[in-house]
Amino acid sequence: MQLEQDRRPAVAAHSVAAVRAAEGAALAGLPPGAPDALMQQAATAVAVTAARALREATGGIAGRAAVLLVGSGDNGGDALWAGVRLRRRGVAVTALLSADTAHPAGLAAVRVAGARVLRVSSPPSATDLAPLAAADLVIDGLVGLGGRPGLREPATSLVDRIPASAVVVAVDVPSGVDVDSGALPGPHVQADVTVTLGAAKRCLLLPPASTAAGRVEVFDLGFDVPPAPLRRLDAAGVGALWPVPAPGADKYRRGVLGMVAGSAGYPGAAVLATSGAVRAGVGMLRYVGPDDATRAVRSAHPEVVAGAGRVQAWALGSGVNPDADDDQPAAIRSALDSGLPCLLDAGALEVWAAGVHRDPDDASDRLLLTPHAGELASLLGTLGLPRERADVEERPFEHAHAAAELTGACVLLKGATTLVVTPDGEARSQAEAPAWLATAGAGDVLAGVAGALLAGGVRPLDAGAAAAWVHGRAATLASRAAGGGGGPIAASDVAAHVPAAVAEALAP
Ligand SMILES: NC(=O)C1=CN([C@@H]2O[C@H](COP(=O)(O)OP(=O)(O)OC[C@H]3O[C@@H](n4cnc5c(N)ncnc54)[C@H](O)[C@@H]3O)[C@@H](O)[C@H]2O)[C@@H](O)CC1
Ligand SMILES: Nc1ncnc2c1ncn2[C@@H]1O[C@H](COP(=O)(O)OP(=O)(O)O)[C@@H](O)[C@H]1O
Ligand SMILES: [K+]
Known part of the structure; x- marks a missing residue:
């Protein structure tokens, strides 16, 4: 699925360590229960973007089919909670769990919301893969900041079976990329949109991984991330540098x-x-x-x-x-x-x-x-x-x-x-x-x-x-x-x- 590209906006891209440190500092100052609030904000951003992309691609939202690809960490948690929100908008949601464990609260919530949940075997069976064939939307929550480059089974087979017609929204980063170097050493998700949380990551500006991200939307979680050495200039940034002749x-x-x-x-x-x-x-x-x-x-x-x-x-x-x-x-x-x-x-x-x-x-x-x-x-x-x-x-x-x-x-x-x-x-x-x-x-x-x-x-x-x-x-x-x-x-x-x-x- 191909979505229209934005005029590339200005963005600063940060290392995993810098984002983790900023996240840690932000969490240290918050009351108990607030980490969950961060995930809820992240999931809302993913669901809003996914619904918009779904409408852009298919002309509607309710009645469409979404598949969540869910890994063992918080990236999968974000995808599950986004699935809860999409269920409320009438989307038929199937969660495919790629690991033995998944974010417990997110998993319970998506079940209550009426999603179908399948624990995928490794390698996946035909039944495990079947929901992907009918997907209008795929949300990639396999791995985020905690991902090692490349993907393991059954994630590899799941990604392999994403239909070309589905719109693919990656949570934080397209799974499988090397988040800091931007390398693509193995199988990875090819996204139409990446909703990146808190601050953009280096792989979103560095090729070849940047080409796997599609359109990048940065969602602010209120973190204070120090200035990053890697940036993209936009029109205003270029204008500010351009030598304009004085009168x-x-x-x-x-x-x-x-x-x-x-x-x-x-x-x-x-x-x-x-x-x-x-x-x-x-x-x-x-x-x-x-x-x-x-x-x-x-x-x-x-x-x-x-x-x-x-x-x-x-x-x-x-x-x-x-x-x-x-x-x-x-x-x-x-x-x-x-x-x-x-x-x-x-x-x-x-x-x-x-x-x-x-x-x-x-x-x-x-x-x-x-x-x-x-x-x-x-x-x-x-x-x-x-x-x-x-x-x-x-x-x-x-x-x-x-x-x-x-x-x-x-x-x-x-x-x-x-x-x-x-x-x-x-x-x-x-x-x-x-x-x-x-x-x-x-x-x-x-x-x-x-x-x-x-x-x-x-x-x-x-x-x-x-x-x-x-x-x-x-x-x-x-x-x-x-x-x-x-x-x-x-x-x-x-x-x-x-x-x-x-x-x-x-x-x-
Ligand atoms: N950093 C932040 O401030 C926030 C992070 N959030 C989410 O949390 C994510 C980070 O979560 P986690 O630290 O739990 O890590 P991940 O969810 O990225 O990954 C966790 C697990 O995935 C497995 N894994 C790693 N590499 C793999 C591979 N190549 N193939 C298959 N499985 C693999 C490992 O078991 C690893 O422990 C972020 O990317 C973001 O989506 C959000 O919930 C909101 C706030
Ligand atoms: N696939 C591509 N998409 C967009 N721009 C490209 C692509 N490939 C090359 N370019 C740009 O086109 C220009 C080609 O320059 P160069 O390789 O020096 O060619 P030449 O020597 O013929 O002028 C560079 O500015 C490069 O960034
Ligand atoms: K991801």
Whole structure:
């Protein structure tokens, strides 16, 4: 079942330990019986969301069939109490208990409310599995904060039999994910909506687990959770970071970006990267590249100045071939020697990693690396940590963080979800882009947008995250301009929609 996605809201994602500590502190201050009150609030949130999702998916609530997948812990307790509330709204509820024990009060209450309860054998029998085939709604209460990654029987078989037509609401997290790392090492639930309780968990922002969560709804339980290092920016957050020219601004004070991009083989990359920077509102752009690429850039963007000069930041490497017989690698090395903020994309990553230009100290306020998964794998190999692209895709945060720690730089790892990570683990996760953005040249546009922000004085972590938001939003706008629910886009269409995306972020 596919529900419409929200415009990704701002959210901070917390570790299990942080949520447990906040929960413990909150409970310590409450009178006896209050833990149950917390579960009642959680169950109400789950039931309200589930009823809404059920109506969205089937057009109604009463008379529909819901199956609760119930584990041994409080996550199962939440699901059982949500089932009690759904019974009151006329939903036919079946609770499938995956363990020998289940939350006692929740189990008693759901029975009294008229739900059918089945204790599932391991492996499950045909009778155990039958209710799933007829389910309009499945509530996943197998495991939450207490879950070890992956699922055991009979949970695995239950999850396997969830029909594609059912709407799936996960309690707290989709069961089976690694809650802190965001890895998916085994079987797991694929949810349409996740109602996360007290505070969002790290797996809800970290791929690949974040893709198992569907739409995320954070339900506040009044906990005081300390600020989390992992966050997602929304439009307002991007707007607050974006450098807006003051009334008396001039092009130099707004920030001049130098760009070393393109090669004889890839002149188009130079055009796309310069487009990204120009459309993002850089004060001035100086382009450095071979003659053919320079001609192409000037014809697309007459406002670009050719040749090196005084700049506030550099965007380096898009479309550069480090092995080509041209001056681009030397221009990249000289830009790196300037000590100015530098974005390193594509070919510049190789030039930098191979040479003496590694910065062992904390360079996260100066250097922004923008690899995709394949480039990150080769960069890690050069740094003495051999990895395949598939390893990076399985644990993207871990590998982006390893690269940040090894290099001292801020690392932006491109993908369906773009992660921006500093050596000390401060991170942003942006997932605004439609899959249409997976098109050649899109990364060059991103480099231009992020470079423009560095030239405007924005620190690499914020520049990377804000650029990823604007880039993803511009892709959505470009795709919608094709009509209907959205159509194919070219990288140049993305650049053309950057001003509209920035304007959205700046809208009050
Ligand atoms: N943290 C909070 O503030 C609140 C938590 N609540 C709920 O309580 C949950 C945490 O409850 P618990 O600590 O009881 O833990 P869980 O309910 O997440 O898991 C408990 C048990 O599941 C079993 N289990 C673990 N991994 C498994 C696997 N891979 N396959 C099969 N079984 C597995 C184990 O026996 C484990 O003890 C939260 O996720 C949330 O749903 C809510 O009731 C309200 C407040
Ligand atoms: N499945 C996807 N959904 C949304 N965005 C994606 C997806 N795959 C890639 N992207 C984005 O598209 C861009 C591709 O950049 P990159 O891999 O550098 O390609 P190129 O080198 O051709 O420009 C990145 O910004 C990335 O985050
Ligand atoms: K769950």
